[in-house]
Amino acid sequence: MIKRIEKLRRFMKVEGLDALFIYSYENRRYFSGFSGSNGYLLITDSYCGLITDQRYTEQAKEQSPSFEVVTHGIEPFKTIQEVFEGNVFSRIGFESESISVHLFTTLSSMFTDCDWVPLTKELLTLRSKKDPEEVEIIRKAIAISDQSFKELVPMISPGMTEKEVAVELEYLMGKHGHEGPAFGTIVASDTRAALPHATPSINKIKTDHFLLIDYGVKYMGYMSDMTRTLWIGSPSEELKEYYYLTHDALEKSIEAVKPGMTGHELDTVARQVFLREGLEGYSLRGLGHGIGLQIHENPRIVLNSNEVLEPGMVFTIEPGLYVPGKVGVRVEDIVLVTESGCEILTNTPRHIHI
Structure with a gap:
């Protein structure tokens, strides 16, 4: 201190x-x-x-x-x-x-x-640049998150409600030592995933659709945050295209991270992926946010942000596409800015097929 x-x-x-x-x-x-x-x-x-x-x-x-x-x-x-x-x-x-x-x-x-x-x-x-002690605590929060999700996936099956999935996940997070959810757990199946902050409902998981899960844990005061969009059965080729585009935006953004760039410049990397396909209007106005003692901290990885990325900053990268009545896809990892790029702190596989 x-x-x-x-x-x-x-x-x-x-x-x-x-x-x-x-x-x-x-x-x-x-x-x-x-x-x-x-x-x-x-x-x-x-x-x-x-x-x-x-x-x-x-x-x-x-x-x-x-x-x-x-x-x-x-x-x-x-x-x-x-x-x-x-x-x-x-x-x-x-x-x-x-x-x-x-x-x-x-x-x-x-x-x-x-x-x-x-x-x-x-x-x-x-508080935007994390010291080594903070980074280690965040790593532990992420490890609890990753392990909880790993144990959740085999439990998921068509016919379960979104609420049932959320309850199972929050039980597992508590079992592995969290201090509570970092925010309201989001579980959204099929077209409800087009609501970026959907509250878990009695809507049942359907075959051949997506299931979006966005959640985080609090550990020693610090937060984790991760989103995965799971394939349930065999979604249509059209739905898969939304997924692949979102995944591509995530990968390109992570590859682009480097000290000295602004939040706006990093946001633009993902936005260009969607612009080329005429889908930018279905994305949100920001790509990510800092994370620490609060779930939303600096730096802000959003349009027009002039905050400069520096080694030690920890933030989410979470591109998404939200087409009302059709589909919602988001894939989110946490990264740590290094001297030459970034380290991905999230360890859960991005592609999960049930």
Whole structure:
């Protein structure tokens, strides 16, 4: 955590900030290591404070040894005020997209002599390059995901409902040690796969169609994310063409990854595959997203993104085609940017035929 605090303080110096007030779970955990559900961080160039309630005092001391842990009572504001008054600063950055109106109004009214500087994506950007410890945790999350899917596939058969498949998958993820699904598991059969975020229903798996499964696990706070489109029986040649195009877009995108390119440039690689076939209108506006303590982080691999890819970034590549009433196909892997290209972290086979 010390290196992360050092990185944060360099950012503060560049931005002319004397202090940072951090409230969001993800940033609080990233910079302090504390995984409890309630807490506030105050960080200056010489002080690191973690304010939480008595449920988490001992946990906070164990997980955040570099921080002074301060316990508040039922009402946290008096304690926050005391911690603030123990430090001298005039410009304090805060997470404008995470903090509630009530919390901000109360704090700013208590400290009217402070210049409150709103931050949006700056801290998310600081988290975009994963350190070796983070990469190893993500690898473990992916390993749980891969093993769960491997055990799920033999269970799948025509006649099962989407809900039944989702329940079996989530049971297996729990059995192998996840902390919960990374997001709502998506299971969509035949034409329902054309809904990019379909909720599992009582729709039954049909022979000679596709079955799309998109899911992820949470492990030690970090996420995995993978999509596979399974062949059930023998889909028609027309349906297979959508599948092959999507698979081609994935492969070309992975081959193209290199440090220095922008998210927009990588998105364009996959988009060109669909444009040549006149199907780009059935794709989404983005190819992928960073992954870490949140399921959607930086970098954003989307149209018009000027974020530059750097070694250490971890993100999904997930091209898809969604033709209403006909077909939905998505194939998704997670990659780690290296000095010369990328490493594919997902190990589940892409083509699965039942």
